[in-house]
Amino acid sequence: MAACCAAVAATAAAAVPVAAGLGVLTDPVRRHVGGGGFLKVATLAALPEDGTPRKFPVVATRVDAWSRSPGVPVGAVYLRRVQGARVEALNVSCPHAGCSVDFDADRHQFRCPCHDSLFGIDGGITDRRSPSARPLDALEVQVREGGEVWVRFQNFRAGTAQKIPIA
Amino acid sequence: MNRLFDWLDHRTGYRSLVHEALHENVPGGSRWRYIWGSALTFGIFVQFITGLFLWMAYSPSAGSAWESVYYIQNEMTAGWLLRGIHHSMAQLMTVLLVLHFMQVVIDGAYKAPREINFWFGLGLLGVVLALSLTGYLLPWDQKGYWATRVATNIAGVTPLIGPWVQRILIGGPDYGHHTLTRFFALHAGWLPGLLVVLIAGHIYLFRKHGLTAAEPRRKADEPFWPDQVLKDAVASLAVMAAVLVMIFWPRISGAGGPLGADLSAPADPSELYSAARPEWYFLFLFQLLKYFPGESEVWGAIVLPGVGISILLAMPFLGRWRLGHRFNIVFLATGLAGAAALTLLAWRADRLSPEFQVARRMADREAERMMVLAGSPLGIPPSGGASLLRQDPFIQGPKLFAKHCSSCHRWGGEDGQGGIPRDPASAADLKGFATREWLAGLLDPARVATSNYFGGTKLSDGKMSRFVRKEVSRFTPAQREELTGVLAAISAEAGLRGQAKADRRDAALIARGREVIRTDSMRCTECHAFRKADEDASAPELTGYGSREWLIALVGDPAHARFYGKRNDRMPRFAADQVLDAESIGLVVDWLRGDWYEPGEPHARASH
Ligand code: FES
Numbered sequence: 001m002a003a004c005c006a007a008v009a010a011t012a013a014a015a016v017p018v019a020a021g022l023g024v025l026t027d028p029v030r031r032h033v034g035g036g037g038f039l040k041v042a043t044l045a046a047l048p049e050d051g052t053p054r055k056f057p058v059v060a061t062r063v064d065a066w067s068r069s070p071g072v073p074v075g076a077v078y079l080r081r082v083q084g085a086r087v088e089a090l091n092v093s094c095p096h097a098g099c100s101v102d103f104d105a106d107r108h109q110f111r112c113p114c115h116d117s118l119f120g121i122d123g124g125i126t127d128r129r130s131p132s133a134r135p136l137d138a139l140e141v142q143v144r145e146g147g148e149v150w151v152r153f154q155n156f157r158a159g160t161a162q163k164i165p166i167a
Numbered sequence: 168m169n170r171l172f173d174w175l176d177h178r179t180g181y182r183s184l185v186h187e188a189l190h191e192n193v194p195g196g197s198r199w200r201y202i203w204g205s206a207l208t209f210g211i212f213v214q215f216i217t218g219l220f221l222w223m224a225y226s227p228s229a230g231s232a233w234e235s236v237y238y239i240q241n242e243m244t245a246g247w248l249l250r251g252i253h254h255s256m257a258q259l260m261t262v263l264l265v266l267h268f269m270q271v272v273i274d275g276a277y278k279a280p281r282e283i284n285f286w287f288g289l290g291l292l293g294v295v296l297a298l299s300l301t302g303y304l305l306p307w308d309q310k311g312y313w314a315t316r317v318a319t320n321i322a323g324v325t326p327l328i329g330p331w332v333q334r335i336l337i338g339g340p341d342y343g344h345h346t347l348t349r350f351f352a353l354h355a356g357w358l359p360g361l362l363v364v365l366i367a368g369h370i371y372l373f374r375k376h377g378l379t380a381a382e383p384r385r386k387a388d389e390p391f392w393p394d395q396v397l398k399d400a401v402a403s404l405a406v407m408a409a410v411l412v413m414i415f416w417p418r419i420s421g422a423g424g425p426l427g428a429d430l431s432a433p434a435d436p437s438e439l440y441s442a443a444r445p446e447w448y449f450l451f452l453f454q455l456l457k458y459f460p461g462e463s464e465v466w467g468a469i470v471l472p473g474v475g476i477s478i479l480l481a482m483p484f485l486g487r488w489r490l491g492h493r494f495n496i497v498f499l500a501t502g503l504a505g506a507a508a509l510t511l512l513a514w515r516a517d518r519l520s521p522e523f524q525v526a527r528r529m530a531d532r533e534a535e536r537m538m539v540l541a542g543s544p545l546g547i548p549p550s551g552g553a554s555l556l557r558q559d560p561f562i563q564g565p566k567l568f569a570k571h572c573s574s575c576h577r578w579g580g581e582d583g584q585g586g587i588p589r590d591p592a593s594a595a596d597l598k599g600f601a602t603r604e605w606l607a608g609l610l611d612p613a614r615v616a617t618s619n620y621f622g623g624t625k626l627s628d629g630k631m632s633r634f635v636r637k638e639v640s641r642f643t644p645a646q647r648e649e650l651t652g653v654l655a656a657i658s659a660e661a662g663l664r665g666q667a668k669a670d671r672r673d674a675a676l677i678a679r680g681r682e683v684i685r686t687d688s689m690r691c692t693e694c695h696a697f698r699k700a701d702e703d704a705s706a707p708e709l710t711g712y713g714s715r716e717w718l719i720a721l722v723g724d725p726a727h728a729r730f731y732g733k734r735n736d737r738m739p740r741f742a743a744d745q746v747l748d749a750e751s752i753g754l755v756v757d758w759l760r761g762d763w764y765e766p767g768e769p770h771a772r773a774s775h
Contacts, residue, residue, distance in 0.1 A: 025335060026335060028334045028335055028337070028338050028339045028340075028345065029331055029334055029335065031339055031340065032340065033340045033341070043744065043745040043746060045739060045740075045744040045745065045746045046571075046745075046746040046747070048574070054570065055439070055570075057437040058437065064229055064339075064341070064343035064344050064345075065338075065339065065343060065344045065345050066344070067229075067230065067344065069550070073435065073436065073437030073438075073557075074436065074437070075436055075437060076436075076437045076439070092439065096320075096456075096464070097316070097317040097320040097321055097456070098313075098316040098317055098320045099313060099316070099317060099440075099441075099443050100313075100439040100440065100441070102439065102441055102522065104522075105589060106589065111522070113441035113442070113443065113522065113523065113526060114317060114443060114453075115453070115456045115457040116457055116516075128460060129460050130460055130461075131456055131457060131459060131460055131461070131464060132461070133460075133461040133462045133464065146745075147744075147745075148745075155340075155341070157323065157330065158320035158323060158324070159320060159321070159323060159324035159462075159464055159465075159468075160324070160462070161461065161462050166340050166341075167340070
């Protein structure tokens, strides 16, 4: 009886600080990315007419735990003219494990410098042996007045065939 | 004295403790092959000491981690040495641990009753690897940042729990302050704590079961003290010496470069970092991932390593069978050979990849430049080191040039970053723009219409080009001399830093040159405006030619009447059409003018 009570008492006493600690430890699971709106990234005039992709930083207000920094790069995208004024945007982050992909102008393809995933100019997988499970992540684009190119910038979970936004 | 010790012993019983520690029986006498445990304990001790001192100067947040490490490395007394020891010892310990592990397996030291101690040892190996994985991120430089992204994304593909594990590890949806605080708590708190527990258990069990004696025993048994202790001390000294050799290797080998541990540019999620690689002893896992396409990644990243670890854990049981011990040795040998082969493949792939070599060079260049900027008298702003790099013409100029200018222009025949663009040049080569030499080329009948100047443009047969080819070519020696003055005068308008001395020295020549332009004896002002408004000017203004203000205005809108007006060829109106923002234009212009902070200057020019 005494042994049992001792065990209960000790566990109860220890459970309080541990529970508080676990609360903080798992806090990130309950946090979500804000924003998700469209951001101005470039203008049409800055995109080569021949459809060559060009990399642009995405500048936004970055909220990182306690700090809020307006006007800092939060990621980058490749923009490419498709026909005339239509623009396609790809997140530079490799869907395999998150390195940023390079554009190889000579071979007209994207190549990830980490594990050599290859992607076509539209972001599609061109080589079946590519480690990446899905094409580069396309982002929503709006071409607004004055040729401004706005992108809805999002990051997606790495390593999955499905495109799952990090929320 | 003895009375004092007696007194102490009476209160503490320390003598029996010392006796216990030093008089452990070493079966077969002291031997060099028994040093591993002590050498490793010494290594861990060094990591604790150096780590604690590093901790006293380190600040784990996205806005201060890199900066504090920079400060340790470059400003604090012996900071580079402290970092160097911590970093090199981590590498060496990994090697020693693997060697120790091999010895244990080969000697069969995992056999009953030592199974649990074997697992403790494996646990220690795991903790040490986890320490190096977490430590890699702490400087918050590009290298650590990108490697950690890959490592945590791989943790994220673990079935079921992956995404949660990843998020708890990185402390939020994205990498930032909490990634650092968490990694730091792991690196300096949880993992070392676990390490101490495991070592205590390891040593306790080791003492309980005694050494696994290497047969045949060559000598009679001896106590641990003094012979084995001497051997262990010599081994520790050798370990320390090896660490020092590693630290001073850049000097010893003559390769040069900073001593201590390297520090690349501050982490920046928008800057591609194509040189991202993990620490060398994780390279085999990195390489392994290349062979698992698509969603089979989980096999390479989780399942295969998991099976390997399970077999290691099962070794004591496997070892009971007759062939089990052999199997264990063969398994370990194959595993290590496989890892070595994968590491070599990864190295080879990088050595043979021109892209990787370029990325490496750029990364080194940025790292070096960061040291210069952070060391400038202006120092690091509260916004952190990364912003210094973002505002530096020396680094950003070539990138912007390669991206926005090099499809037509060249810089010394290249795209500004050492690459050669696909299409041939179709506008002037801007290396040395507005210097006397550059202008002399423009006024050279043999060169004006080459691709270095007007060759590729529609001005190739324009008025200026014709003037140079038809008239300048027939200049008399006296006129040539006048031309030298004119060139010096126009070039002086730019106020280039690299020419400041020459401009001061040749003040008289420049004054004469100005006179020549003004009096129009060389017909410059027929088309160009100079030092006064000129409604009819039809060519770029010469007042302030090549100065910062002039170039920014030209790049911003070349089709402005002040410059090419309607005759502008294909040059985009970078500001007028919002292709580039004012800051970027300023960066390219400063870079073209050779205007960036150089070490030793009184103030940084990086931010105009
Ligand atoms: S991160 Fe791109 S291929 Fe692995």
